[in-house]
Amino acid sequence: MICALARAKRTWVFAGTMPLAVRPDKTFIEDGRVRAASLVVDPAGNIVARYDKIHLFDVEVSDTTRVYRESSTFEPGDQPAVATTPFATVGLSVCYDLRFPKHYLDLTKLGATVIAVPSAFTRPTGAAHFEALMKARAIENATFVIAGCQSGDHDSGRQTYGHSMVVSPWGEVIDHLENEPGLLTLELDFTELETIRRQIPAWRLQ
Secondary structure: OHHHHHHHHOOOEEEEEEEEOEOOOOOEOOOOOEEEEEEEEOOOOOEEEEEEOOOOOEEEOOOOOOEEEHHHOEOOOOOOOEEEOOOOEEEEOOHHHHHOHHHHHHHHHOOOOEEEOOEOOEHHHHHHHHHHHHHHHHHHHOOEEEEOEOEEEOOOOOEEEOOOEEEOOOOOEEEEOOOOOOOOOOOOOHHHHHHHHHHOOHHHHO
16 A cells, blocks of 8 residues: 555655564564564655664553553564665664664664654553654754654544654754644755765764
């Protein structure tokens, strides 16, 4: 369906995650778990990149669900991934990855100038940390960081934070939504990125 949509709209699609029982090397996961795979589809409908979420959400949170154990149903991935597009090299990450700075440094060292973070933060953790983490990852790596986020009350009882946003390499929120459905459309200034990387090349020294 995602491939057909990308082909019909002639656009790139950076999807959130979907459960896949097959690893990137085509081997099956035999213990009944799946991988949370984030796919990138080009305008011709071809899957051109895949990232399997590395950092699984095994936490306790003060919300209606309280205990999350992704590792009980998901096998973690083990490789960072980027997608090469005509407009940028885009690093791939998912939600809880945002708390792990090295993952983003690895993506930057693979050439990423934009990093995608499809997310479903819980309301408590989102309100406390989401924007701060987005800004930190952008500043540390001098990259644009883009997060399309789930929001609202889900059938499972889970409540997600929303607040989709785009953050500049300087750590500024360029645009954002609140909890409501919506669409952000904007242009990224890569001249700004190049200037910041030249003036403050901190990520190169890590």
